[in-house]
Every structure is written in C-alpha cells, then in structure tokens.
Amino acid sequence: MHYNVQIFTWTARLGVHQVGSVIEIDAPNPKAAAISLLGLRLDETGESSKLAVRVWRGEDATRSDCDCFYYH
Secondary structure, eight states: OEEEEEEEEEETTTEEEEEEEEEEEEOSSHHHHHHHHHOOOEESSOTTOSEEEEEEOSSOTTTSOEEEEEEO
C-alpha cells in the first residue's frame, strides 16, 4: 500500500513542529511505513519520546484517517 508520512517533534517551549516534508512510501501497513523511515522502535502512547510520526493513505491528510506512532 502507498502511505504518506509526516515526522514531528515537540518541546514544551516551542510546541509541535513538522520535521522535513511529507514522505511517500510503500509499505504493508502504517506501522511498517513508520518503522522503515528511521528504523527506531515505536510506542503508541508517546510517554517517553519527543519524536512522532503520522501516517495516512490518500492525498488529503485532513480528510483521511491517520495513525500516529511515537519513537522511543
């Protein structure tokens, strides 16, 4: 399947910021798309990370269902 991936970072002082541009990738599922970019372990709670990724299918992120994962 074809996915679009956005990587984000955040801090208390600066808030949320997109890192780079949207990346298009082919992967079997959203989690595989996220892992294949950086090769880092993922968490679904975001408790121990300052780096996250949003993955969706389709052209318009605002109208698509998105999956979010947090890098350890």
